[in-house]
Amino acid sequence: MSEIDIQITPQLLKDMGVWLGNEQVIPQELLDRLDDEQQRLNLISLLNTHWLTGAFTIKLKQHNAFEALDVEIKAYLEHLDLFYLQRNQNIKKEVIYACRVLTKADIPVMVIKGATGLFNGTFKPLSTRFMTDVDLLVPEHLQTKAIQALLNNGYWLEQDEMDVAAVNHHHAPPLARDNQGLCCIEVHQWPIKKHHQAILSTKNTWLHAQKLTLTDELEVLQMSATDQVILSVAHCELSHRAFEHKQLDWRQLLNTMSLINRYNQSINWHDVESSFACAGQKHVLDAHLHIIEHFFATTTPINSNTKHAQEHIQSSIDLLCDKQGRISPWQTLATVLKGYSKESIDVIYGADSYWSLTKGRLRHAARHLKMLSKPQYLTDFINRLRN
Incomplete structure (x- = not known):
């Protein structure tokens, strides 16, 4: 089934959220819809569109709903789950290789964004998250040295003739290696775009950093639990403009939910809230957290159920169902x-x-x-x- 064949409805979106979220019991009506071939294909097609099939397969097994599926569907989901798993296992090796190169060059390195979750237990099993690029943060004054160290060890700039090396971008152009197109490395000088530093400053990111063990012999840094949540929300809603365009970025929403599940009490929600409030973006945080609560049954100490957040999620759902995922x-x-x-x-x-x-x-x-x-x-x- 191609993407255009999906009939996106509020019910389909709600069903996908329940399957991916923290519901303790799957309602019988959802199981009944899973038995219906057309509704099942709609659900799986939408999940595939957002690279969420691995997380769905894991939830099916957790809720003892996997074995009741047709043999062909089970084989298909198992195949994709294995693909996600093996891909992430290989991406872990790429992270280790790149960090080892930088560490040997005496460059402090912090693994940020999705790649961190492959090592700290956020994505467990590993097939929960489909990974693309690896993001590494280095001190701003050492970014050029870090890029050269990677270039000296098998990487090359992944650019075509029309790409521009942005002078004030938070990360350098992607670096590729002979890894069968597995992923690229993006070397960051800042964790987030320059004009969003009021929400998450580079200085505080390094100040709050914690240790991250990659192997028995290799230890680098990761962002604090609080900063990981701040970055997940800001990256989704502001850097990718999901809030502005009223888009439901399901993969990034799942990332935030996974961080909440993983760290729970370790997240300083007062700092999360004040980071967005001081930058005049509290309404953006509220909208993001309200979406997660609405679809994934995941709550936080922040009261995000505001009138503006309610209107935002309804507008986002209406727009998606009206346009069926197409951009005008x-x-x-x-x-x-x-x-x-x-x-x-x-x-x-x-x-x-x-x-x-x-x-x-x-x-x-x-x-x-x-x-x-x-x-x-x-x-x-x-x-x-x-x-």
Whole structure:
């Protein structure tokens, strides 16, 4: 079943949340819908769209619902679960390799974001989370040295001719290695985008860091439990603009829920709340936590059930069901035009004066015109508009 065949409904979204969340007992009506072939295919197709099939398979087994499925469905889910598991086992090896290179070069390194959960028990079993890139944070003044150390040990820059090395980006361009396209390494100088540092500063990230054991001989750093939650919310809702676009980023929502389940009492919720409140983004935190409570039955000490949060989740559900996951051409164009904002130009080219801002916008326009002159980029843009 292709993605376009999925009939996304509020009930389907609610069912997916229950299967992935912390419900102690699965209602009988959900089990009945799982027995219905069309509804089951809708659910699995939606899960596949968000790379959540591994987490779903684990929950089916935990609730003793797996064995009742058809043989073909069980084989299919087992195959994907094994694929997720083996992929993450190999990504763990990649993390160890890269961190060993940096440690030998006397560069402090902190594993951040999803890769941390492969080592600290957040994703247990490992197939719970589908991983893509590995994010490593190093001291800002050592970022260039770290990149060179990795380049000297088998990595190369994974860029094409139209990519730009952003001057104020929180991480460098991805580094690839001969690992059959398994993943790339992104070396960060800051844990989050520059203009969100008010929520999570680089200084405090290093100050709060804790030890993370990769092997018996290799120990690096990880973010504190509190900072991991802050980053998960900010990365989802602000960096990826899920809040702005009223998008339900299911994989990142599952990440936050997994962190809450893993750390529970170790999270300083007062610090989480004040980090967003002091930056004027408390409503964003409330919306994220309310979505997790609504779909995953996961609560926190923060009262996120505000009128604004209720309206946000309802608008997000309505938009998703109305558009069926498709992005309008106007939204695609708006995203392109947003790349000309002062904030975006500053990240890519630097914009510390009116002249540098103007110059950056002209460079950005020239880059877009050049991309449209190349068939592969033109075709990709047209396909995005047709989505």
